[in-house]
Amino acid sequence: MNDCDHKDESQPHRQLLCHCAGVTAYEIDAELRRDAACSLDSLGQSLGCGVQCGSCVPALCERLGLSAWHDARVSRTPLTAADDARAREQLICRVDFELPAPAGYPAAKAGQHVVVRAVVGSERVERTYTIIGQSADRRMLSIAVRRVPSGGLTPWLLDDARSDADIVLCLSEPAGPGLAPKGDKPLVLLAGGIGVTPAVSLLALAPDAEVAYLDYSARTREDMAFVDRFEARRAEDPRFDYRLRETRREGHLSAREASRIARRYRGASFIACGPEGFLTAVSGGLRDAGVPTADVHLERFSVGHTARRASPPSRIRSYLLGVMLAALPPLLLLPALASQRPHGPPNTGHEKLECEDCHQAAEGSTRQQLQAKVRHAIGLRESAAEFGNRSVVSGTCTRCHQNPDDRHAAHRFLEPRFEQARQQLGAHQCVSCHREHSARRVTAAQPGYCVQCHHDLEVKDDKASPSHALLIQDKRWETCLQCHDYHGNHGWKAPLRLEQALALQRVHGYLAGEPSPFGEPLVKSREPE
Amino acid sequence: MTKHPRISHAALGAAGLLALSVYLFVDAPPALPEQGLTGEQAVPVEQALELLSQESASIRTLYTKEIVGPGLKQGLEFSEDWREAGVQAGPLPALMLREISNRLQIREPNLSLFLGSDFPIVGANLFKGEQAGHYTAVKTLRQPRFFYDQSQGRSTAMFPDVAAAQACVTCHNEHPKSPKKDWALHDVMGATTWSYRGRHVSPGEMLRMLQQLRLSAYDAYGAYLKKVEAFDAGARPQVGPRWPRDGRYLPDVETFRREVEAQNSAQSLTQLFEAMARRKAKQP
Numbered sequence: 001m002n003d004c005d006h007k008d009e010s011q012p013h014r015q016l017l018c019h020c021a022g023v024t025a026y027e028i029d030a031e032l033r034r035d036a037a038c039s040l041d042s043l044g045q046s047l048g049c050g051v052q053c054g055s056c057v058p059a060l061c062e063r064l065g066l067s068a069w070h071d072a073r074v075s076r077t078p079l080t081a082a083d084d085a086r087a088r089e090q091l092i093c094r095v096d097f098e099l100p101a102p103a104g105y106p107a108a109k110a111g112q113h114v115v116v117r118a119v120v121g122s123e124r125v126e127r128t129y130t131i132i133g134q135s136a137d138r139r140m141l142s143i144a145v146r147r148v149p150s151g152g153l154t155p156w157l158l159d160d161a162r163s164d165a166d167i168v169l170c171l172s173e174p175a176g177p178g179l180a181p182k183g184d185k186p187l188v189l190l191a192g193g194i195g196v197t198p199a200v201s202l203l204a205l206a207p208d209a210e211v212a213y214l215d216y217s218a219r220t221r222e223d224m225a226f227v228d229r230f231e232a233r234r235a236e237d238p239r240f241d242y243r244l245r246e247t248r249r250e251g252h253l254s255a256r257e258a259s260r261i262a263r264r265y266r267g268a269s270f271i272a273c274g275p276e277g278f279l280t281a282v283s284g285g286l287r288d289a290g291v292p293t294a295d296v297h298l299e300r301f302s303v304g305h306t307a308r309r310a311s312p313p314s315r316i317r318s319y320l321l322g323v324m325l326a327a328l329p330p331l332l333l334l335p336a337l338a339s340q341r342p343h344g345p346p347n348t349g350h351e352k353l354e355c356e357d358c359h360q361a362a363e364g365s366t367r368q369q370l371q372a373k374v375r376h377a378i379g380l381r382e383s384a385a386e387f388g389n390r391s392v393v394s395g396t397c398t399r400c401h402q403n404p405d406d407r408h409a410a411h412r413f414l415e416p417r418f419e420q421a422r423q424q425l426g427a428h429q430c431v432s433c434h435r436e437h438s439a440r441r442v443t444a445a446q447p448g449y450c451v452q453c454h455h456d457l458e459v460k461d462d463k464a465s466p467s468h469a470l471l472i473q474d475k476r477w478e479t480c481l482q483c484h485d486y487h488g489n490h491g492w493k494a495p496l497r498l499e500q501a502l503a504l505q506r507v508h509g510y511l512a513g514e515p516s517p518f519g520e521p522l523v524k525s526r527e528p529e
Numbered sequence: 530m531t532k533h534p535r536i537s538h539a540a541l542g543a544a545g546l547l548a549l550s551v552y553l554f555v556d557a558p559p560a561l562p563e564q565g566l567t568g569e570q571a572v573p574v575e576q577a578l579e580l581l582s583q584e585s586a587s588i589r590t591l592y593t594k595e596i597v598g599p600g601l602k603q604g605l606e607f608s609e610d611w612r613e614a615g616v617q618a619g620p621l622p623a624l625m626l627r628e629i630s631n632r633l634q635i636r637e638p639n640l641s642l643f644l645g646s647d648f649p650i651v652g653a654n655l656f657k658g659e660q661a662g663h664y665t666a667v668k669t670l671r672q673p674r675f676f677y678d679q680s681q682g683r684s685t686a687m688f689p690d691v692a693a694a695q696a697c698v699t700c701h702n703e704h705p706k707s708p709k710k711d712w713a714l715h716d717v718m719g720a721t722t723w724s725y726r727g728r729h730v731s732p733g734e735m736l737r738m739l740q741q742l743r744l745s746a747y748d749a750y751g752a753y754l755k756k757v758e759a760f761d762a763g764a765r766p767q768v769g770p771r772w773p774r775d776g777r778y779l780p781d782v783e784t785f786r787r788e789v790e791a792q793n794s795a796q797s798l799t800q801l802f803e804a805m806a807r808r809k810a811k812q813p
Contacts, residue, residue: 364561367552372561374553383563395638404631404752405612411634414724415643416660417653419680458652460706 018049018056054175055128069170072097079225092225110206111179118169125152130197146194186212192274214242258285273299344437348513362386397430403523407488442511448477490518571729576804578686578723593622599773628749636741639726646719648709683724690719
């Protein structure tokens with residue numbers, strides 16, 4: 001075992017080791033406990049791990065106590081120009097690994113991957129790359145990498161300030177199924193950016209494979225690598241053709257273009273590798289052209305999830321969750337759930353009322369109501385229509401609270417001379433002072449609103465003490481309700497002396513919902529029908 | 530691999546829009562009738578208010594001429610303080626109208642009735658602002674005035690309140706709080722203001738409002754009789770089928786009702802027919 005070979009005890013027990021099959025370290029350890037003699041192959045058969053991209057094979061080997069890593073010396077060769085900052089960010093380098101002890105290192109197949117492990121700073125970093133070449137003696141192995149400025153490995157690996165000799169890393173053995181051609185079908189390769197590496201791997205490590213066409217996209221010609229190899233291949237094999245697509249000038253490879261390519265090369269197998277958007281367009285175009293799914297292989301940059309246990313994508317999960325949340329409020333309309341409706345506590349005396357006692361259904365069906373509202377909005381209907389429930393107006397209140405001798409009936413304030421009271425207090429509407437769902441009796445903020453109409457009151461033969469004139473002069477409007485029952489619903493006789501009047505605190509308590517200090521009501525409210 | 534047809538977002542959107550259009554505009558089920566009605570079944574609210582005004586005036590005249598007038602001669606009392614405990618009196622005609630109005634507005638929240646004057650005994654009943662302007666025209670022309678109160682969104686009608694009985698004139702002239710002491714018979718002493726939330730009514734609504742007005746009148750009269758029950762034995766008239774013209778009697782509610790219907794029904798029905806005829810005449 002080399003320095004890279006030791007079980008990483010820092011891995012959490014539930015960490016995914018095989019992303020392709022969704023297998024955790026816990027599951028692998030459980031399998032080991034069940035069968036101490038299990039091997040990489042048996043794990044692949046029983047759990048499905050290590051048989052797809054191969055990136056997890058080194059970790060699986062470590063778990064099995066096997067040697068997983070090979071020390072390697074590095075040499076780096078830039079394949080694209082890095083004349084400016086943008087080009088430096090898009091730099092593609094060939095990285096050649098020299099294995100000091102190649103004995104036992106297996107031959108790589110076209111399209112297989114290798115895991116590179118290095119210590120960057122204080123962190124151990126592992127990344128998977130497509131093998132683009134291997135010497136016959138297996139001493140040299142090559143990959144191609146693109147600098148990812150925010151990446152964990154490539155900024156360190158491709159740092160010009162670091163010499164090849166300063167780079168210490170380990171290499172795994174080749175893993176993954178590779179990209180073996182299927183039967184006699186010619187191959188069509190669609191590559192985007194650094195996604196050209198599977199194509200290079202095929203041309204280099206499977207020279208006998210019939211590759212019919214390569215479509216290679218990059219932003220500019222200067223960002224493209226391995227063009228010389230493609231040209232050489234075309235010179236050797238008249239069946240092979242390639243196209244370089246500069247996306248800055250020609251645009252990206254679209255789904256329509258991919259369909260056109262598929263129709264031109266009917267019967268071929270397609271291998272595509274590139275950024276996610278590139279793969280989406282290609283897969284859509286190939287699908288539209290009727291290419292069978294089995295003849296399409298999409299190679300992604302990141303390790304994909306093809307979980308062993310099927311689970312819906314997170315997007316569908318989110319949609320379902322959204323639909324469930326949206327369905328919750330309408331459920332509250334069910335009579336059985338009426339008590340759960342977030343309407344707030346009822347006002348004093350309304351505790352036994354049902355919602356429908358005040359919120360009566362509007363005329364017509366839902367569709368009729370919607371039609372009427374739309375027609376009214378666009379001028380095809382003169383009168384507006386109510387939707388859902390009728391508006392709760394003073395008439396709704398007087399269905400139960402009928403006192404023809406009400407001293408301050410809401411309808412009294414409809415007289416034109418009470419315009420100011422209507423504007424300032426909304427006195428013509430019961431709810432202006434008795435807003436429902438407030439757990440109070442009166443919700444009007446200031447009990448001294450009597451000033452609105454009675455500011456010029458003159459009481460002839462005034463026997464009150466202090467007199468009304470004095471109380472008005474001193475703006476003692478808070479004393480009104482200490483003597484007077486506003487609606488006159490109670491058998492209450494206003495005292496003549498202020499010191500005999502109700503304490504202000506009792507009045508405020510009454511407005512808040514406490515028992516009436518004005519005595520028993522003479523006019524009781526009716527039960528709703 | 531089977532080719533799966535892709536449905537574009539535009540096609541989905543168009544389909545959704547089509548479905549929504551059908552849901553909103555296709556007439557199945559029938560459209561909701563207009564509120565307050567327009568078109569064939571509509572009667573301008575002015576006609577309805579005129580009908581109601583005539584009905585209430587007729588009831589008030591009946592009360593004045595058949596109960597208050599003869600009742601006073603029989604020693605019955607009628608006072609503005611009739612509601613006070615210990616006051617053994619009934620409501621004056623204007624106050625009876627106020628009682629009817631209070632009850633009517635509970636039954637018909639869209640309808641309201643107020644009394645006012647340019648020389649009221651109760652200062653709060655003084656016409657002000659725009660209403661005062663309209664009342665001037667009512668008083669001068671002795672004709673109803675119809676207008677739409679934009680601030681409240683209500684159709685409003687003011688009807689002249691004419692002193693029809695000498696008792697009204699005398700009482701106002703002799704009242705200590707009256708600001709005018711030289712009222713004469715047939716003077717326009719004030720106006721009754723009716724208002725309704727809407728511009729049109731159906732014939733059915735007109736009939737219903739008329740019915741509610743009468744029920745409110747019977748109710749108000751019943752409140753007077755309830756007060757009479759609390760009179761001292763010596764002051765209490767006999768309540769039954771007879772009227773004050775026959776002695777110290779008061780008609781019961783049923784008797785009062787029959788008289789109202791006998792007196793008003795023909796006239797109200799005629800007015801209703803006229804309103805419907807005028808509505809039909811307006812149609813092309």
